Amino acid sequence: MASTIIMPQLGETVAEGKILVWFKSVGDEIKEGDDLFEVETDKVTIEVQAIVAGRLSEIRVGPGATAKVGEVVAVVGDGATANASTRGDAPAAKSAPWRSPFEEVSTPTDRFGPAKGPNGIHMTPLARRLIVQHGLDLAMLAKEADRRGAKNIDGAAVRAAIETHLASPAAPPAAVEPPIRSELPVQESDVITLNTMRRKTGERLAESWRTIPHVFQAIEVDFTAIDLVRKTRKAAFQKAYGFSLTYLPFVARATCLAIVAFPQVNARFDGNALALSQDVNLGVAVDLDHNGVIVPVVRESGDFTVIGLAKAIRRQIDKARAGKLSPDDLSGATYSISNNGAFGTSFTTPIINAPQVGILSIDAIGLKPAVVSTPEGDFVAPRMIGIVGQSFDHRAFDGAYSAAFLSRLKQILETRDWAGEISSDL
């Protein structure tokens, strides 16, 4: 009885995959869960495991070959075996793909630019290919390599640059500034060509901005209580998990809780109807040192505690930096958070990622004078203050709803027993 192994579904928009390498050979015994082969799509490279056990009797799509999703790539179980006959020859080997005798080796026809960068730095063939395929800025890479003192630009350097340029469809970038109109002739100095990623992202942003009536609302939030919890738990958290606890997981947690009462902000709008999402899949935008934004998705965020969210977000960031995000990691967001606080800005009006209907922004959180009411009277005291804003799609709901959501969010952030929630985990 034979089972077929098919090219699995690799992501929503992925139609085919290229098998890079087979870990098993014909004749090998396979157990469920064994790594079978490695497949590359235009987004990710992943290992595919066996879901059946048995003897691998046939490989139909070999290394280097491409198969459509759903296509049979191998057979497990009793197929034709090599030792069926006692007197016959070996079974006819599958004939090799036809090649012209004058093309015994298939020389690639692609060209990926010159072997040296603008400053004369050498680039490996892999680097050259990746630069062109991902539309990266060669001049910038060359400068960067120079700065590092590297003797060439290799695949690792380019892959690092790709990760920081990777933008999912749900990425909320900084606000677009209207183009400056000037009558005076502008002296051209450095021309920075946008790479493909940036161009594509730009197009999406423009489309969102053009079609969605954005309204921005902001509310001031007192983060002092959260800050206290952070400070007291800092060392223990660092020791337990190997990274530091930031404000972001608290905001993410509060957002999930607030959405329970205001489900319309966690919905998809197709122009006619608002489809409330069952789960909260938070797209958490993280700025990466001026080199772009990455927005991994934490699925079912609503099920996590603060610590859980901290870990989940961190995991996604690590995966992003290692180039290991799967298609699932980059899609399916229902609401987004844009974290812009690194440089001390007061507020940011982010652009919504259709078909979501809202996006939260948090900026710098710092000590500010604030009025604190006590039984003894009102006093001015230094408190950790930050502005939390939301851009929302005014077609989906109106300002009162949004404001009520933000108010609820503020209340959760300021009054929830964060210490209690954390101490049960740490």
Add this chain to the structure above:
Amino acid sequence: MAGLKAATAPRDELQNDDIGLDRRLELFRVQVEIRDCEKRAYDLFLQNMIKGTSHLSIGQEAVAAGFGVAMRKGDKSFCTYRGHAHTLARGASMEGMLGELMLRDIGLMRGKGGSMHLTSVEHDVFGSYAIVGAHLPIACGAAWRAQYLGEKDVSVCFFGDGTTNIGAFHEALNFAAIWRLPVVFVCENNLYMEYTPIGEVTAVKHPAADRAAAYGLERILIDGNDADVVYRTALAALEKARDGGGPSLIECLTYRHSGHSRADPAKYRPPGELEEWLKRDPIVVYRGRLRDFGVAPETIDAIEAQSKRKVEVATEACKASPPAPVELLTKDVYADGGWAWRN
């Protein structure tokens, strides 16, 4: 023990004809057809319709014919690059042979092998071999197979005097002798190793016959231009092999009328030598033999005329045949018909 015999059949043979008229006519026909075909090859070469090289057997037809008629279906021939005669003698068609020389699609191997590698498994010709001596051990292997499987066919291996000095000759003779293989080694001593008289390069006078003893074999030296002598010797050797008596080494004295190959005008021959041998031209000899046995001149003429007609028909068929299709370039490197060395 066949020694050199006189050209005219002795009285006792005429009365007790062990060969028989049918076979004699066949022996004559085969020699004549070989001669006419080879002469046609000569002409076609001059007309540049045969390319490369060609090694003709003109003057050596009796050996090929004698063995060809003596061998049974299933007995296997292994030839040298001078193998046209032997291939025809086993029944391969003229157009197959000439076509191969002309490198046309009608050729025995569709032009893949050329003059030096004539092969027709259908007629039990298991290849013609261009590396001197290479096929002697191969013939041993074919004979080993017969011995192992208990099959009754005999492998016959044809080669020239020059072969007797190459290593493979000695390995094969020893090998065949110690395993008592059903193989017959036939040395056509045409007195020249390519352009050099064989005597100058061989330690013994008779390059094959004088070496038989080194392998525990009988010394057999015969007149290679008398088809009857060849035939009888062949029969005896074949029968001995078939009965498990082991191998034989037979040296046939003969002479080639042309050069070593088409490229060779054979100016190295001493004056008068060719003329002497022309008197003992195998076809002249055999024509006389047939007359001795009372065959009517008309019968003889008819055979010769028929041969010439066959050559004409074959030549026209070859000229009309296209060159092989280009797909053959990469065909049959491997058993699957292809040539793939990689996936």
Add this chain to the structure above:
Amino acid sequence: MAELTYRDAVARGIAQEMERDERVVFLGEDVAKAGGVFKTTVGLYERFGPLRVRDTPISEQAILGAAIGAAMTGLRPIAELMFADFLAVCFDYVANEMSKLRYMSNGQLSCPLVIRTGNGGGVRFGAQHSQSVENWTMMIPGVKVVAPSSPVDVIGLMAAAVRDPDPVILHEHKALYAIKGEVPDGEIVDTLGTAKILRAGRDCTIVALALMVPRALEAAEILQRDHGVDAEVIDVRSLVPLDTQTILGSVAKTGHLFTVEENPRLCGWGAEIASIVADEAFWDLDGPIVRITTPHIPLPAADHLEDLALPSSARIVDKVRRVMGG
């Protein structure tokens, strides 16, 4: 499952095929009564008898020639060449005969035979008995060439070679005859033209053959442990047909290729693979292709000198580490 030495695997592989098909016969020097000078064919003579397992004189041309003649007319012979160096003695039969007869005869003739031969060095036999000559046979169109690195592969590739209708040269390695390996029970048949990834890795691809395989694996462990380089090790196993897809797929993943070859430098088997990768996989390469080979010298008999000459795991580690910057 049993543990078997490489040399016992040779006998088992031949026996498996002789048992299966009475057309399989075996000839060579001292292979029958003596069980082979390397004791690789012990027991075959006793089991299959003097008609099927035959001792020959010292006549390499006759051995190969006879194998060809027998194969051409209906048997499935296995011929032993005691030392692979002796291919030079009878090379006509590889270069001009068995490899070309099918083609020249337009498919009329075939040579379904196996030559098995003791290849490689490391056993102090001196320059004329220690060469790695698999590359000599790789370069003749029309033959197939395999070189197993483990007992199970010996049996599997021997079986595949015997069953293959083309002439196959199976290079056993003399220095591997004593190694042991797990071998499953029952019939074992492998597939010619398939390489095996013995160790998956991400950083570089190391392609090795025969004796160089265990050395490459050892080097890979050291590279991982001491230098943080995660090497993928491929046992080529089959030079012709060549499993280019496995190699190309691996290089597409790692971007770096190293070959470990016992043959001397010039025209070693790795040169061809390097050329293919530099061509088809050019745009996957993140660094130069590096061949680690025996130097282009005859092999000395002295043990310390011979050990220096053949690529050691230390030399492999050193070269890979330097190129990978680990």
